[in-house]
Amino acid sequence: MGFLKQNSKNVKIRKQGKYFCIPVIKRLKFMDFKNNFARPIIVLSACLDSEPVRYNGEILHNDLVQQLKKFVDFIKVCPEVSIGLGVPRDPIRIYMSDDVFRIFQTKTNLDLTEKMQEFSARFLDDLKEVDGFILKGKSPSCGYSGTKIYRDKNARDIIKIGTGLFAQIVKEKFPYKPVEDELRLKNVGIRHNFLTKVFAFAECGNLEKKISSISQLVDFHARHKYLLMLYNQGKMAKLGKIVANYKKGSLEKTMRDYAGIFYTAFERNPGIKKQINVIQHIYGYFSNRLNPAEKRHFLSLLKKYQQEKIHLGTLLELMKSFVFRFDVKYLLSQKYFNPYPEELQIKNPREKNLP
Numbered sequence: 001m002g003f004l005k006q007n008s009k010n011v012k013i014r015k016q017g018k019y020f021c022i023p024v025i026k027r028l029k030f031m032d033f034k035n036n037f038a039r040p041i042i043v044l045s046a047c048l049d050s051e052p053v054r055y056n057g058e059i060l061h062n063d064l065v066q067q068l069k070k071f072v073d074f075i076k077v078c079p080e081v082s083i084g085l086g087v088p089r090d091p092i093r094i095y096m097s098d099d100v101f102r103i104f105q106t107k108t109n110l111d112l113t114e115k116m117q118e119f120s121a122r123f124l125d126d127l128k129e130v131d132g133f134i135l136k137g138k139s140p141s142c143g144y145s146g147t148k149i150y151r152d153k154n155a156r157d158i159i160k161i162g163t164g165l166f167a168q169i170v171k172e173k174f175p176y177k178p179v180e181d182e183l184r185l186k187n188v189g190i191r192h193n194f195l196t197k198v199f200a201f202a203e204c205g206n207l208e209k210k211i212s213s214i215s216q217l218v219d220f221h222a223r224h225k226y227l228l229m230l231y232n233q234g235k236m237a238k239l240g241k242i243v244a245n246y247k248k249g250s251l252e253k254t255m256r257d258y259a260g261i262f263y264t265a266f267e268r269n270p271g272i273k274k275q276i277n278v279i280q281h282i283y284g285y286f287s288n289r290l291n292p293a294e295k296r297h298f299l300s301l302l303k304k305y306q307q308e309k310i311h312l313g314t315l316l317e318l319m320k321s322f323v324f325r326f327d328v329k330y331l332l333s334q335k336y337f338n339p340y341p342e343e344l345q346i347k348n349p350r351e352k353n354l355p
């Protein structure tokens, strides 16, 4: 069985007992973080900064959606308008009956469950490409979080706070795609993970469409190494083996196998422990070249990060300055440092929402 080795100069693929070196670094565009992002395709609840489709005809202003317009392509959808409800309209609610979620318009006595299920399945099945979803929180249809689930179609009491019907079907059909709502995306950590995933998925999707040589996949894997290590070290190793075991003539299959695992690697958001593991790996590249005072400073910041006293970005900026200073080109190409366009980063995250 072959395997993949990489260092700052090349990636080696072992085939039939021999190594074949692929000079990754020369072909990567360093210092080109800003213009080097694929455009993700995101399904958006249409009432968020886009269309006057709410029950009261309102459009909800949303800063993140505004910022994203420059970098992503939105597919806008309003499930309630799509099932024939007008604007303005009487509000609907979601309730539970015999462990089944149903939606109901109290004023008109209309049960809209089947209509919503049919529309959602059709709309989602027709999506050719999608990298993520931004839905409207609290809505009986779109709400990914914060939706009031009533005990009955006419009851006043709420049995739990959960997910709207359209959002539930999204999660069933796309279990590995990032799904968030505008309320959760106010949290800096959630927003960071969401943006990281949608931009990584878009790049992988682009590569799937246009790949013409194994070296493109080798580049991709090399640039995503520390991001993959952060989210799922086991899957990072599996993906490395897929690349290393490439056999001539099997490019499409290799890419398909790779993408199938890549998309599942981001299922769980990493915590501080995993961040520290990656940081320590990266620190190994330049630790010998730091003077004692620099080392002490770096390690004290690492400790503060571990104790949640500073934001991850503070550490990353310091690491980047070492990477530039020692010209560690392999690290400059890492998506871990720049997973999405800089303009989308929050400059002064509040302490409680540290990623």
Ligand code: SF4
Pocket (backbone or CB within 6 Å): 045, 046, 047, 048, 053, 054, 055, 077, 078, 079, 080, 081, 136, 139, 141, 142, 143
């Ligand atoms: S939350 Fe969803 S269903 Fe409600 S108005 Fe917005 S897009 Fe339409």
